[in-house]
Amino acid sequence: MGVDKTCPGAAEAVADIPSGASLAVGGFGLCGIPAVLIRALLASGADDLTVVSNNAGIDDVGLGVLLRAHRLRRIVASYVGENKEFERQYLSGELEVELTPQGTLAERLRAGGSGIPAFWTRAGAGTLVAEGGIPWRYAADGSVLVTSPAKQQQRFDVLGEPADYVLEYGIVTDFALVRAAVGDRHGNLVFHASARNFNPVAAMAGRVTIAEVETLVEPGEIDPDAVHLPGVFVHRVVELSPDEARDKRIEKLTTRGAAADAGPAVPAEPGAAR
Template sequence: MDKVISSAAEAVADVGSGTTLAVGGFGVCGVPVVLIDALLALGADELEVVSNNCGLDDHGLGLLLQERRLRRVVASYVGENKEFARQYLSGELEVELTPQGTLAERLRAGGSGIPAFFTATGVGTQIAEGGLPWRYDASGEVVVASPPKQTQTFDGQEYVLERAIVADFGLVRAWKGDRHGNLVYNASARNFNPLAAMSGRVTIAEVEELVEPGELDPNEVHTPGAYVQRVVALTPDQAADKRIEKRTVHVEEGRA
């Protein structure tokens, strides 16, 4: 089945307001920026986003934040996005902060048909006991807090029950992809992309290089095409447009 869609705009055309999105990327690495830009132009709002972080103020998911398109974010890291922190602390945005490994497993479980799982991470903290601030009001008072979670002891160790995440759509970026939706990610750009792809009921992949079926070595495929419903081939300029989050320059002694 040929899953290639002619444009990013067409690929996200049915992403409506109130939709839940699982979005790949870590910082600015492996972020499906072309699909996010298409969503921005589409105008959908009241979105719930599940992603490790929310990009930079002027990049990736940060653009949707700036335009007040996000209602809720499930993430593990506020990071370098000052607008993300501002909206959360001022009561404009609901945020469910989740341990990074737990977030990864919640996405993977959702794509594997596992409704919930037990983990030791968060036992003895507000993660398990409840009370973690999800939403503040304008005065800084907590108006929505996390509920307590079920715990259980196995072999003398206490664990907390975490629910899987199944998103309406998964948005990912891959290094290579074929027309059947098989995807390969490059090095650290793999990050949360395979997990977001698994979590989405409908997964849309932007690929830097589109190849024909059979050209990918099956042993190198990170996301099988069964998880991907739509593929968007990037232009060379789009594929080459990659941000660097922090640039560190070493100055040799004695040189300016």
Template sequence: MDKTSPSAADAVADIGDGASLAVGGFGLCGIPSTLISALHAQGASSLRVVSNNCGTDDHGLGILLGAGRIARVTGSYVGENKEFARQYLTGELEVELVPQGTLAERLRAGGCGIPAFYTPAGVGTPLAEGGIPWRHTADGGVAVASPAKETRRFDGRDYVLEEAITCDFALVRAARGDRHGNLVFDKSARNFNPLAAMAGRVTIAEVEELVEPGALAPDDIHLPGVFVQRVVALTARQAADKQIEKRTVAA
């Protein structure tokens, strides 16, 4: 089955207002920047995003955030995004912060059809006990707070119940992919991209290099095409457009 889309614009055309999105990447590494730009041009709003972080003020999901298109973020790191902090503190954005490992497992569980799991991360903290501000009021009060989570003891140790995450769509970026949707990720770009892809009901992958089916050795494939519905081949210029949060050079 050839899953290639003619363009990023075509691939994201049916993402509607209020859709939930699992978005891959780690900082600015491995982010689906072309798909994000296409979604920005498409105009969908009130998006509910699940991603490790929300980009920076000028790159990645920060583009959608700055345009007021994101209503809710589930992530583990605020990062280098001042606009993210401003919107959260003024009540414009709802934010659920999740321990990074827990976020990864919630996405993986969603992709595997596991509804929930127990973890020791967060036991005895407001993460389990509830009360963390998810949304503030304009004057700094708490409009929506996190609920308390179920805890249970196994072999003398307490664990907190975490629910799996599934989303309407997933946007990911791969180093290589074939027309069947089999994907290979490069180094740390593999951190969240495969998990986000698993959690999407419709997963859209932008690939830096599109190859024909059979060109990828089965043992080299990080994510099988069963999890991917659409593939967008990047141009050489798009593939080379990779940003760095903080560029450091020798003195």
């Protein structure tokens, strides 16, 4: 039957994450974020953390709660997003930030989880991403303390198109936190629609991966062909309560009036019934 990987709760699942640990965290904005595990990590008191995530949520949701509590030392992300506290801490020298092209970040996580130490990519070739000099940490007075290093570049002829490529390294973290729509006790996971985003690759990169799942099922109930992430990458599974599963914030709420919903008026064709 395999090992039952379920944990009694989020607090128990993150209890051994120490201060100074590195974590890969799934989600994009507020979509598919492991919010319950993040709150449990906040309550645990762990600090001086390094986080690898597409972005850092918003000020009071997701990774934003760890930022606000000054628990993060360093973030590897693709953009600052809508988090004003993220921006403030970065520019004031309280937080080290390694900005990485989004596709490169996803591939670095996937590569790390696949045992691939490094790979070549055209993304960033000929820019500061490759040449170095991007501010990673500022001083309180606005001067730059730490900048990104120059990366190895090499020219390759791929399908008759010679171009410069940049060497990027795979990412492996101590822990990974992800969220899935459905999971079984063996750790097989299914993600819902766009909530799939960075979750599978983040899960692959963690030496210990913890998944919170909205619906927990028994082994064999998930069609093997429907599994998005096999249980070999998952070490602990936390079943969310119905209230926790429903608690999903919208980052930007956009609505339209009834007239706009109806769409533009379309003239009837000659002779058509009215």
